Amino acid sequence: MSNIFIRAHKSPFRPATAEQTIRQHLIGNNVGNLIFSQSVCRLLSTRGTTIRTGGLGGTSPWGDDRRPDRLVLPLANAFRPGFGDRLERMATVIEQAAVPVTVLGVGAQATLSGRRKHRDATDRAVQRFVRATLQHSTGPIGVRGEFTREYLAGLGFGAADVTVIGCPSMFGRGADLRIDRRVDAIGPQSAIALNISPYVPEMGPLSRRHAEQYPNLTYIAQNQQSLEFLLTGHYPAPPDSVVFGSGVPVTDDHPLIQQDRTRFFLDPVTWIDHLRDYQFSFGTRIHGNIAALLAGTPAVVLAHDSRTAELAEYHDIPFRLITDAPGQIDAAELYAEADWGPLNRGHAARWSTFADFLRQHDLSTVYDDGQDGGARFDARLAAVDFPAAVRRSGPGSIEPSVRPSRAAGTAPIGLRRTARRILGGPARRLRARARRLVSVEPRDQLPS
Incomplete structure (x- = not known):
């Protein structure tokens, strides 16, 4: 019997209303976080294994329950300014828990040119976290890509300390991932999913232009501020924030808001299922596009920093730099030029690297011999009544019934x-x- 504690904002099986999601910080400011944490929970849900999920905010995050046999930490761009305090807290938990630790998919963050802010403070926190992890680990730390590996090498960590494994979200189905074109070409009536980082100013004009040219395009929002906006009509940001001057969909006058063409999914299962109905997905959100790929929908990333470019490069996800003539970016052109062949051909080898990494850490997966391939996990997930997508029906009005789950009980x-x-x-x-x-x-x- 194995007892694993996985860092996650919420359990994959826990339904929550939109209000609970905001009040209890259940997506960590971006619902994309649930994509990779759920993939890890599914992969490690082997027979005889008990998995607990939660944060690492305290010195004993598992409370009065027995100490786990292993900590598993799926992370995203944690090596960044503003995250240092949390790295320090996680290092403290790791040091005091004295149990084996596995870090999955952590990444450094910089601009596309490689420039990083507040390097000294961030570097100190990263060094302490990585040292603590390696001291309580049976293998190396797993990072997103070459940029992060080189960053850690610059901090003194050698090849034996670091393995490039990509993002665990891409391995939620093991070696089984294939992307094929659903149509020969994208046209004006095509069903397109757009994802946007509101702080990327180039996405303002792009989103308005595409809203006009592609009437069946839908914006799939991800950040908590956008969720609050859909519920209240107010986007929580300072008045001088870049989001209000760039034309992104954070006000009621944006066509994707006016025309009820924006959705916010609170759970990966409903999000991925919804994306199966689209012919193409594109935008600046790496996990928004990974969600589409997991649905079998072709996707292209508009890379705007090192973290998005790094993951796209490692997994051979087609991408284009947002800085390359953003005024000329067109969905039909992106689709026509994209090639998902390298992703398809290389996925099995990347999965093998990931599975070997887990074995170094004494972790089995549902795809190992004698396991069920995730069938039990999937059946349990299918039995949960998750809430439908949050939407805003128009200026001055609030969608009155974000369908409550059976566990719900809060006023919107x-x-x-x-x-x-x-x-x-x-x-x-x-x-x-x-x-x-x-x-x-x-x-x-x-x-x-």
Whole structure:
């Protein structure tokens, strides 16, 4: 019997309303985080293994439960300014827990030119975290790509300390991944999924132009601020933020908002299932495009920094630099020029590298001999009633029923804020009632 603790914002089997997601920070500011954590949970859900999920905010994140046999830390661009405090806290947990640790898919972040901000403070936190990990590990640390490997080499970590494994999200189905064109060409009526990083200014004009040229294009939002905007009509950012001057869909006058062509999925299973209906996906969100690939939908990444370019390069996901004539980027052209052949041909070898890395860390997967290929995990996931996509039906109106899950029990945040504006004093009673309705669930556990 193996007992594994996986760092994750929530269990794959936990449904939550949009309000719970915001109040309890269940996506870590970007629902893309759930794509790679769910993939890891699925891969490691072997017979006889108990998986618990949670954060590493305290010195004993598993509370009164017994100490796990191993910590597994799926990470994204954690080697970046602003994340140093969390790296320090994770290092403390690792040092005090004294159990084997496995780090999956961590990456450094820089501009496309390789420039990094606040290097000294970030480097110190990274060095402490990596040293703590290696001291309590049975193998190397797993990084996203060559850029991160070279960054760690510059900090003094050798080849035996670091292995390039890509992102675990790409291996959620093991060696089984193939992308084929669904249509010969993209046309004006094609079903297209667009993903956007609102802080990338080039996406403003691009999104408006594509909204006009492709009436069946839908924006799939990912960051928590966009979720709050869909619920309340207000995008939580300073008035002078770049998001308000670039034309991205963060205000009601954007055509993708006005025409009800924006969706926000709270869970990977509904997100990926929705993307099966599209002919093409593109945009700046690496995990938004990986979600499409997991659905079998062709995707192209518009790389805007080292983290997106690094992953696209390693996994042979077609990509284009957003800085290359952004005014000329067109979905039909991206689709016509893309080649998913290298991704298809190289995936099995990349999976083999990833599986070998897990074996170095004494970790089995559902694809090992004698395992069920994830069937038990998938059956349990299929039995959960996850909420539908969040949407905003138009200026000044709030979608009244983000379909509640069976575990739901909260008043939508948009209704509370609307009541506050309209009712004044009585809204306080509504808010008090809403707080009583909020259910704080115990630490997530995935039984064997």
